[in-house]
Amino acid sequence: MKQFDETQLKNRMNSRVRNNRIWKFIFLLSTLFGLFVLAVLMIRVAIDGLGFLNMDFLTGRLSTNPDRAGIMGALLGTVWVMLVVIPVTLIIGVGTAIYLELYAKNGKFKSFIETNISNLAGVPSIVYGLLGLTVFVRLMDFGNVVLAGGLTLSLLVLPILIVSAQEALRAVPGHLSEASYGMGATKWQTIRRVILPAALPSILTGSILSLSRAIGETAPLTVLGIPALLIPFPEGLLDTFTALPMQIYYWTLDSSLVAEYANLAAATIIVLLALLFLLNSVAIFIRNKFQQRY
Amino acid sequence: MSIIANKMGIQLKPKTKLKESIEMTTSTQTNDIVYDTKELNLWYGQTHALKNINLEIHEKEVTAIIGPSGCGKSTYIKTLNRMVELVPGVRTTGTISYKGTNILDRTMKVENLRTKVGMVFQKPNPFPKSIYENIAYGPKIHGIRNKKLLDEIVETSLRGAYIWDELKDRLSENAFGLSGGQQQRLCIARALAIQPDVILMDEPTSALDPKSTLKIEELAQELKKDYSIIMVTHNMQQAARISDRTAFFLDGEVVEFDDTNKIFANPSDKRTEDYISGRFG
């Protein structure tokens, strides 16, 4: 009647359990591998860059002499570009999300727009660069200025922002708007006074995260022909500019000519990462502090 | 459209006169009809949810609507302020006249209707704002901005819902910090703030503990002096305790509609008897 040999079964069980334990360890190592590379990257950047990071570097102008070069121009450029990206993406992104979630009827048109948005999210950033080059730089004849860069990056992050704003609006429970409608509020009154305030923390968190994507984006700017030369600081939307990632790009490329440029690139990376870290902390703070739990 | 708005606005007869009549009447006396439903049919897509409803709802009374889950009682009460339209694909035939105006008419502005017909929901649904802002919400959306007047409205509304004494020192606190029962009374106060004629209550106590339930019931008794109350409930004892008239819904139809005492003591339909004696549902 014995179908299994007891000792054989026991031996097999032991090896199966051992296998499980070995693989668990391998899985853990895999997870840690990514973090290990992250640590190496950070340490490497810190070693290369920290020595060059000082007040003069932050406030100085660009120079071919590594000892005097500064990134004030790139910092200002990034700030100017954000001054375009923030209002443009917020207005278009939140507006589109409100339309899709609260006005558009479920049907072909809505699903067409939504499919389109998710396809746009998958378009490589460099293609947006070509769109910007063709439409903003050449067709509208802005040239490679703040406005052209800002609009290009706006279109690039718009799909991400729309999707996150849609999720934020969807998370507002229906019984809140019911209460408002029940008192004779109109649709827009309900949206403006109940739904938007309730969704605002999530919308802000999502916006900040997508903006930080725009800050680090390089490829579209290279296509627009954004320089990293000795140009005056930008003072308006129609001035030429450079940005932090562009600065990193050129210094990295030229590091094979002048070794110190690699250090300058690393120092700029520290500034860029610090900026992103700051933005992300703000986003997480807003999420934890203001998010309503229903 | 402005004709309707006029009507809606001016319909609001001086209430003092009516109050005298209340004091003279007892619950079974016939008051004026506020809602007259005729041949109402309603579909959600293909589902025929309400079938040939005929109901007259009287002023300054508590009308209870009872019936098993899915019988259409919630759908009916939400048709009375057209909140039912928030579900896509709803179709209706027949008429519901509210003080002489057919509210199912497409030209009817739902916002005007809902200003006159307040609603309290199954689950307490305060806004994630302060207690004060919750009450002031209605008056504000209807254009009242005077701070002093708003203060006054907040106080009288909270007093009207018998919750002023509990909350008067906490007006700036977030309404989410209140207990479920307090939240529900706050929602009633919020509905009172724009001074409707009718208050619809959709199972207002189903999410509450017995003690809070009792408070809401007492409140409903008080409120009927000034308001017409229509309450959906799955709790038959509740209907028997507080209502003047009761409608029994089953499968989207009104099986029986009569004085509450009559319905519970001596129902004329076998199905009503089965339901109230707990034989189904």
Place this chain on the structure above:
Amino acid sequence: MQRSSEVKHEAIRISEIIAQNKQKKNVSNLFEKVIPTILFLLASITILTTLGILYTLLSQAIQFFRTVPIWEFFTGTVLKPLSQNSEFGILPLINGTLISTIIAMLVAGPIGLMSAIYLSEYASEKVRRVLKPLLEILAGIPTIVYGFFAFTFVTPLIRSIFPEVGATNILSPGLVMGVMIIPMIASLSEDAMTSVPNAMREGSLAMGATKLETTIKVVIPAAFSGIIASFVLGISRAIGETMIVTIASGSSKNFTFDITESMQTMTAYIVEVAGGEAAAGTTIYYSLYAVAITLFVFTLVMNLLARYISRKFREEY
């Protein structure tokens, strides 16, 4: 009953004020009508963006195909845009793109999947809550930083072991790109695996299967399409990735399979030509758009494929 009369006194005033307000409130009526239109116009900007991309790429690419026959472009193995007898064959670029993508996926595929297994099946809630956000940092680092890392650290490291590797080569950016894609595959695969109902795991564990066996024989098959979809999205991401390869792989347009050599991807070609001095109207300028439309189609197909796969997957439970 003093309270009650107080209420009523207020009542009449308030409802009268509201009724009066309603009669003069035309501004808000205007709002109700205008706002949906405004929002609709804002929403249609996304459609304009798509049309803009399509129009831009197609109209300029057509100019290119007037000079260079479409057949020659897609079958040509020689790309010499700058020489006197310029030749425009896209195959070297497609080859570079595919090779860097394969290298990246050889890193990101297994490591991403194994990370997902660890996070979804083995890690305790506490460990997960620490590891996941850390892994997400990896996804949030700008690609230019990875480019710097590949060029100034990984390449020299490889060269110190294998001196024959070039200063620019496809291997190093491929590997770094792989690291960049790990979190994406890990998090999407993990989502797919955590949505496998626990009852299925319990059924297997109750028969004495180990966690490993349960994972391999039950969880992964059940989450298979979600995992595949995450791989496809990873591939799409690798194809469209620009800065890492631009910096670390150089601009040699060799048609070769030797991963120690410099190769150019489609994206890197676009950066080189657009950032260079190619004047508008020249064939080399138009070639930019012909390459871009190829890139666009590649990634679009991958994204549609991923969506198709994961939609099928959703119907299973």
